[in-house]
Amino acid sequence: DTAVSQTPKYLVTQMGNDKSIKCEQNLGHDTMYWYKQDSKKFLKIMFSYNNKELIINETVPNRFSPKSPDKAHLNLHINSLELGDSAVYFCASSQVGLGSYEQYFGPGTRLTVT
């Protein structure tokens, strides 16, 4: 039983294309996140959603648009892909308000833009 799953695991595409990454969690958590791990292995938050509402948007270009159809899903759509978007994207989830901040991560999606 995968707690946080992402599809696809690998994505290779050309500059200018539009692509989506899907994320689902079956932990019953109310908050979901997208992180980007760049070529320097630096893991940085992009967005967080709580109960389908955008909470955190870390000055990510508006080519990136998260969509949360329900609290178990948080998808990431990227328009007009650029070379610099090549990275590993991780989805995560947590249950806010329990006094601890553990987040549980998916396996990642490696995006390569050529």
Next chain:
Amino acid sequence: DQQVKQNSPSLSVQEGRISILNCDYTNSMFDYFLWYKKYPAEGPTFLISISSIKDKNEDGRFTVFLNKSAKHLSLHIVPSQPGDSAVYFCAASARNFGNEKLTFGTGTRLTIIP
């Protein structure tokens, strides 16, 4: 401005010995600290955490120490096992009424030598 720093990109330890991974932070608002372990092609896995009201938390072979005055925390693994070989990320969070986010360090690659 990197608020969480792991100054050792790599560490090699003999099997059975103690592994000590270090992490420094600059933001005095951080009140919760976590360690994650990451294997290649997988997402980060939560390992252990500590609240700023404590100075030590232990879970089996893993112990995290927090020195608030020095803004320093460390993860001790004893005894080290080959399966501990992975990249370890330190992360920190500040209470923000549901807007909590994790700020990660750049990771330390731990290699356990059999």
